[in-house]
Structures are given as C-alpha cells and as structure tokens.
Amino acid sequence: MTVIEVEDLRKNYGNTRAVDGVSFTVARGETFGVLGHNGAGKTTTVECLVGLRKPDSGTIRVLGENPARRRRALAQRTGVQLQQGELPDRLRVAEAMRLFAAFYDRPDDWRAVLERWGLGPIANKAFGDLSGGQQQRLKLAMALVGGPELVVLDELTTGLDPVARRETWTLIGDLKASGTTAVLVSHFMDEAEELCDRVAVFGNGRIIALGSPRELIGRTGTGSLEEAYFALSGEGR
Ligand SMILES: Nc1ncnc2c1ncn2[C@@H]1O[C@H](COP(=O)(O)OP(=O)(O)OP(=O)(O)O)[C@@H](O)[C@H]1O
Ligand SMILES: [Mg+2]
CATH class of the missing domain: 3.40.50.300 (P-loop containing nucleotide triphosphate hydrolases)
Incomplete structure (x- = not known):
C-alpha cells in the first residue's frame, strides 16, 4: 500500500x-x-x-x-519531528512526554518511550536546561509516543x-x-x-x-x- x-x-x-x-x-x-x-x-x-x-x-x-x-x-x-520548533524552557522532560501522549487517542506508554530513548535519568530536567542533543532526543521521543503509522523526522x-x-x-x-x-x-x-x-x-x-x-x-x-x-x-x- x-x-x-x-x-x-x-x-x-x-x-x-x-x-x-x-x-x-x-x-x-x-x-x-x-x-x-x-x-x-x-x-x-x-x-x-x-x-x-x-x-x-x-x-x-x-x-x-x-x-x-x-x-x-x-x-x-503521524509522528513529526520538525527541524525548527521549540518547547517552553520550563517544561520538564516527563511533562512534555505526558502532554504529548495526551494528544493521541491511543498513545504508547510514554514512560516506556522515555526510557527507551535514554531520557529516564533526565526526566525531571527542564527543556531549557537540556543540551542540544538531549533536546533532540526528547523531540524524537515525542514524535514516537503516539504509536504512529508514519513518522516524519526532519534532521534526525x-x-x-x-x-x-x-x-x-x-x-x-x-x-x-x-x-x-x-x-x-x-x-x-x-x-x-x-x-x-x-x-x-x-x-x-x-x-x-x-x-x-x-x-x-x-x-x-x-x-x-x-x-x-x-x-x-x-x-x-
Ligand atoms: N518561511 C519562509 N519564508 C520565505 N522563504 C522561505 C521560508 N522557508 C523556506 N524558505 C526558502 O525556501 C527555500 C527552501 O527552504 P527549505 O527550508 O525547504 O530548505 P531545506 O532543504 O530544508 O534546507 P536546509 O537543509 O537548510 O534545512 C529556501 O530558499 C529558503 O530560503
Ligand atoms: Mg530544512
């Protein structure tokens, strides 16, 4: 198909x-x-x-x-990770994942996705305090939390x-x-x-x-x- x-x-x-x-x-x-x-x-x-x-x-x-x-x-x-697109500085990693999961009717378990992407140790950090690579990982995890049929990742x-x-x-x-x-x-x-x-x-x-x-x-x-x-x-x- x-x-x-x-x-x-x-x-x-x-x-x-x-x-x-x-x-x-x-x-x-x-x-x-x-x-x-x-x-x-x-x-x-x-x-x-x-x-x-x-x-x-x-x-x-x-x-x-x-x-x-x-x-x-x-x-x-669809899960989307855009090249541009910031999150609020004060939003914490776990909060971002929970919030994103809530957008979907049938999301994956956001805690499991967070662990799979190595974000567990920084789950309580605020977005603004993450390194560039950690921010990127979070955006990828957010793109996948809905259990999408299609993912679009811009500059993965x-x-x-x-x-x-x-x-x-x-x-x-x-x-x-x-x-x-x-x-x-x-x-x-x-x-x-x-x-x-x-x-x-x-x-x-x-x-x-x-x-x-x-x-x-x-x-x-x-x-x-x-x-x-x-x-x-x-x-x-
Ligand atoms: N919002 C915009 N307003 C005006 N021009 C834009 C806008 N977005 C992109 N462009 C222009 O459109 C063209 C294509 O841009 P696009 O962002 O699609 O390229 P790209 O292939 O993703 O590049 P990159 O590898 O740098 O991300 C470029 O000439 C760019 O300057
Ligand atoms: Mg581009």
Missing part, C-alpha cells in the same frame, strides 16, 4: 521557488530519505506532507488523506554526538522492524545509506535523483552514497 503520494508539488515564498515540481511515492513500511543542499526544499516538502504548509499546486495524499484539509485526523496517525540526528547518533540508528532500525513508515530528512549520507530503502536527492526545489542507495551507487559507479551524492548533485566540485 502507498502511504505517501506526491504529484507535481509546488510551493513558492514570494519569488523563491522553494519546491518546483516534485513527485514521489512512499510505500508502507518503507524508510524514505530526503537529501539535498541547504535550501533545496526538503523542509518545505515535509511541512506540506504533514499539513503545516499549503501547496501552491500539485496533489498530496498521506495515508489516504489530503493533509491540507485533514491535518488533525492525520496528526493522530543533527546535533547528536557520535554515540547518540548510532543509538538513534538502532532505534530507527527497531521502528523499521515494527513496520512503521518513515521519512528521514538528513545531511548525513552514511546514515541515509544505512537506514533508507530509497532516497530522493533534492536540488533547487526539484528531485534530481531517486532510488535505493545501492542503485544510486551503481548508477554513478561510486563506492558509497556520499560519493554518489556528489556525482549526482554536482556539489563539492
């Missing part, structure tokens, strides 16, 4: 063509990577997927719904230390094993190669390449997704 269908999506901000004719599909259970340079249109695209931005044109179906019209219904079935591991990054990979592996569909926006090619079934490489609001990491590596005659990325995007030269 197709979980996400995007057809000729376009979104401008004034004169900026942020998303300029993007089409792709994501199948149930798939982990789909969204790659590309700063300003390529990745965040704008995923914000349209979750109904936070209204496309100028094109069609989007997420879990069979139009996100621009059915954002609330979709929010029950940005700001995490190498150990936390690897731990996150393991947790995403668990998520995959549970059949959850995932969209991961990332600047880390090793991460995308390890975790993603397919990736879309964005450039200037368009998709310039789409395929499994293995296909893109094969197509470019390179040895890694990172090398394939440079070959396909023409960046770094």
Whole structure:
C-alpha cells in the first residue's frame, strides 16, 4: 500500500521557488530519505506532507488523506519531528512526554518511550536546561509516543554526538522492524545509506535523483552514497 503520494508539488515564498515540481511515492513500511543542499526544499516538502504548509499546486495524499484539509485526523496517525520548533524552557522532560501522549487517542506508554530513548535519568530536567542533543532526543521521543503509522523526522540526528547518533540508528532500525513508515530528512549520507530503502536527492526545489542507495551507487559507479551524492548533485566540485 502507498502511504505517501506526491504529484507535481509546488510551493513558492514570494519569488523563491522553494519546491518546483516534485513527485514521489512512499510505500508502507518503507524508510524514505530526503537529501539535498541547504535550501533545496526538503523542509518545505515535509511541512506540506504533514499539513503545516499549503501547496501552491500539485496533489498530496498521506495515508489516504489530503493533509491540507485533514491535518488533525492525520496528526493522530503521524509522528513529526520538525527541524525548527521549540518547547517552553520550563517544561520538564516527563511533562512534555505526558502532554504529548495526551494528544493521541491511543498513545504508547510514554514512560516506556522515555526510557527507551535514554531520557529516564533526565526526566525531571527542564527543556531549557537540556543540551542540544538531549533536546533532540526528547523531540524524537515525542514524535514516537503516539504509536504512529508514519513518522516524519526532519534532521534526525543533527546535533547528536557520535554515540547518540548510532543509538538513534538502532532505534530507527527497531521502528523499521515494527513496520512503521518513515521519512528521514538528513545531511548525513552514511546514515541515509544505512537506514533508507530509497532516497530522493533534492536540488533547487526539484528531485534530481531517486532510488535505493545501492542503485544510486551503481548508477554513478561510486563506492558509497556520499560519493554518489556528489556525482549526482554536482556539489563539492
Ligand atoms: N518561511 C519562509 N519564508 C520565505 N522563504 C522561505 C521560508 N522557508 C523556506 N524558505 C526558502 O525556501 C527555500 C527552501 O527552504 P527549505 O527550508 O525547504 O530548505 P531545506 O532543504 O530544508 O534546507 P536546509 O537543509 O537548510 O534545512 C529556501 O530558499 C529558503 O530560503
Ligand atoms: Mg530544512
């Protein structure tokens, strides 16, 4: 079954063509990577997927719904970690998890999610007192507490230390094993190669390449997704 269908999506901000004719599909259970340079249109695209931005044109179906019209219904079935998005400084970790769980009709046990993400020892800390990586972990845990069918994670591991990054990979592996569909926006090619079934490489609001990491590596005659990325995007030269 197709979980996400995007057809000729376009979104401008004034004169900026942020998303300029993007089409792709994501199948149930798939982990789909969204790659590309700063300003390529990745965040704008995923914000349209979750109904936070209204496309100028094109069609989007997420879990069979139009996100621009059915954002609330979709929010029950989707976990979102946005690139931007702060929590109140004084909100404590456990409070944030409890509050988020309460938004869902059938949430997971928030205490268990908190433990699974290594947040137990800092459960009573205020958001404003957490390190950048701890804040990131909390946002990830909050994206998963609703037991979503689809998770959309924008810059999953940005700001995490190498150990936390690897731990996150393991947790995403668990998520995959549970059949959850995932969209991961990332600047880390090793991460995308390890975790993603397919990736879309964005450039200037368009998709310039789409395929499994293995296909893109094969197509470019390179040895890694990172090398394939440079070959396909023409960046770094
Ligand atoms: N709220 C906004 N108002 C005006 N322009 C915006 C806004 N958000 C994004 N843009 C512009 O739209 C383009 C795409 O931005 P977007 O945030 O989608 O890129 P991105 O691929 O997520 O980049 P990054 O890797 O830096 O997060 C950029 O040129 C950006 O400057
Ligand atoms: Mg972004």
